[in-house]
Amino acid sequence: MASWLPETLFETVGQGPPPSKDYYQLLVTRTQVIFRWWKISLRSEYRSTKPGEAKEIHEDFLENLHLQGKFDFLERLSDNLLLNIISYLDLEDIARLSQTSHRFAKLCMSDKLWEQIVQSTCHTITPDVRALAEDTGWRQLFFTNKLQLQRQLRKRKQKYGNLREKQP
Template structure:
């Protein structure tokens, strides 16, 4: 399985908040975690400072809290990538992860995540089912039992038929 992974597993870059213009990069490869930084300043005392880098194996990175504190990996991932990763977790793990932070709670309750989960676990989703899920929310759609969904779909059809009948009259 590891042979299917690319050499670079994750890479992100960022600039420190103003007034600092320092630049940093986090690179995770199959073998190590690399944290690089560049001091960017017009001040004369900072002109001589060289870029720095810290190289650590995955085990060293996990055991070194000072390296981890430099960069909160999970919080800095783009939402789309978080949704993709979280969609592979068990429901219990998603519930626990939603308690970690506000951002993760927002992602764990998002329609995008639950749409991915429904599509991964359910075989086919008809356009009518998709409309209902968008109306009531994908998470609610996922946790609603089949009989209740059938009743709701029947009600939607009856409502649409009544609207179509009123339009034709």
């Protein structure tokens, strides 16, 4: 049976940090991980240096610390994908994750994450609750107990009801 995955799963290319002019490519296919590098230098001792390549199957790559280098694979994932993953974590794990880096702190506090969490835990979200969440924030809504939530919804209805009555 043919795989639904494309042959190339991930590819990134880049240039080494200054003063290096070296280029690299990391290519992840369905069957292997390929790391290629090109040494770029005006120095005579490097002029005859040929490009390098290292290929490993996935299992061997995961065990080969030299090939992995200093790639932080989580850093390469998009925010939307990370938010989707984080939304499945327990609250304690989200709190711990938020302490690991500035990026994860921002993601763990984001309204997008808490909107996903609220939507996955609530059967229905009324338009009034959605409007309240947009005013106060989805995280705040998630941690508000039911009694406080009902009180806030009543106040919001009264406030906007009074505003509508005053409009000509």
